[in-house]
Amino acid sequence: xxxxxxxxxxxxxxxxxxxxxxxxxxxxxxxxxxxxxxxxxxxxxxxxxxxxxxxxxxxxxxxxxxxxxxxxxxxxxxxxxxxxxxxxxxxxxxxxxxxxxxxxxxxxxxxxxxxxxxx
Amino acid sequence: xxxxxxxxxxxxxxxxxxxxxxxxxxxxxxxxxxxxxxxxxxxxxxxxxxxxxxxxxxxxxxxxxxxxxxxxxxxxxxxxxxxxxxxxxxxxxxxxxxxxxxxxxxxxxx
Numbered sequence: 001x002x003x004x005x006x007x008x009x010x011x012x013x014x015x016x017x018x019x020x021x022x023x024x025x026x027x028x029x030x031x032x033x034x035x036x037x038x039x040x041x042x043x044x045x046x047x048x049x050x051x052x053x054x055x056x057x058x059x060x061x062x063x064x065x066x067x068x069x070x071x072x073x074x075x076x077x078x079x080x081x082x083x084x085x086x087x088x089x090x091x092x093x094x095x096x097x098x099x100x101x102x103x104x105x106x107x108x109x110x111x112x113x114x115x116x117x118x119x
Numbered sequence: 120x121x122x123x124x125x126x127x128x129x130x131x132x133x134x135x136x137x138x139x140x141x142x143x144x145x146x147x148x149x150x151x152x153x154x155x156x157x158x159x160x161x162x163x164x165x166x167x168x169x170x171x172x173x174x175x176x177x178x179x180x181x182x183x184x185x186x187x188x189x190x191x192x193x194x195x196x197x198x199x200x201x202x203x204x205x206x207x208x209x210x211x212x213x214x215x216x217x218x219x220x221x222x223x224x225x226x227x228x229x
Contacts, residue, residue, distance in 0.1 A: 004163075035218060037164075037220075039160065044121065044205075044207065044220060044221075044222045044223035045156075045158065045164065045207055045220045045223065046220065047217050047218040047219060047220060049217050050217060050218070059216045059217050060217070061215060061217045062215065093160070093161060095163065095164065097164075102211060103151045103152060103210075103211040104152070104169075105152070105154040105166055105169030105170065106154065106156075106164075106166060106209070106218075107166055107169075107175070109163040109164050109165070109166075110163060111162065111163050112161060112162065112163060114161075
C-alpha cells in the first residue's frame with residue numbers, strides 16, 4: 001500500500017526558515033513527480049509547483065516562484081518544501097501528492113502539514 | 120481568482136443528484152485530462168475521477184465525470200450525507216507549466 005506521510009505542524013515567526021518533508025513508501029519514489037499544494041485558511045487549493053524525483057526538475061507556479069524551494073532526496077524517498085524567509089501570509093495547510101507523469105492524476109496525497117506564522 | 124471556474128456551492132436533497140461544472144481554456148482543459156478531488160479541509164484530498172471520466176478503485180459508479188472542449192463536469196447521483204465536502208477540478212496548464220485547480224465547490228446535502 002502506498003503511503004505519503006508529511007511532517008507535523010509547525011509554528012514559526014516571520015523571517016524564520018523552515019523545511020517540511022513528504023515521505024513516500026509502498027512504491028518506487030524514483031520516476032515520480034511530487035506536487036505541492038497550499039490551502040490558506042478559508043480558501044481553496046492552490047498549486048505551488050512540482051518536482052521530478054529522479055533529476056529534481058522543478059516547475060514553480062508563477063505565484064510561488066522565488067518564494068519557496070523544492071528538493072528531493074531519492075536515498076530516503078522524501079521530498080521537501082523550503083522557505084528561507086517566512087511571512088504571515090504563508091500560514092496554511094500544505095499538501096504533497098504524487099503522480100507518474102505530468103498532466104496525470106495526483107493519486108496519492110499526504111495528510112497535510114499545518115504551518116502557522118506570526119510576528 | 121482561479122484559472123478554472125467552478126460554482127462556489129451547490130446543494131440538493133438526499134437521494135437527488137447534482138452536477139458541478141468546471142470551465143477552463145484551450146491551455147488547460149482543452150489540452151489535458153481533468154481530474155476531480157473530494158476534500159474535507161485539514162485532511163488529504165481524495166482522487167475521485169481521473170482522465171475525465173475514469174473512477175479509481177473503490178469510487179462508486181454514482182459518481183461520474185465528463186469533458187467537452189474546455190469544460191468538464193462532475194455528476195453525483197443518489198446523494199448521501201457523506202458526500203458533503205468540497206470538490207475541486209484540476210488539470211495541467213501548458214501556458215503556466217504547472218497544475219491548476221478550480222476554486223472549489225462546497226456540496227451540501229439537505
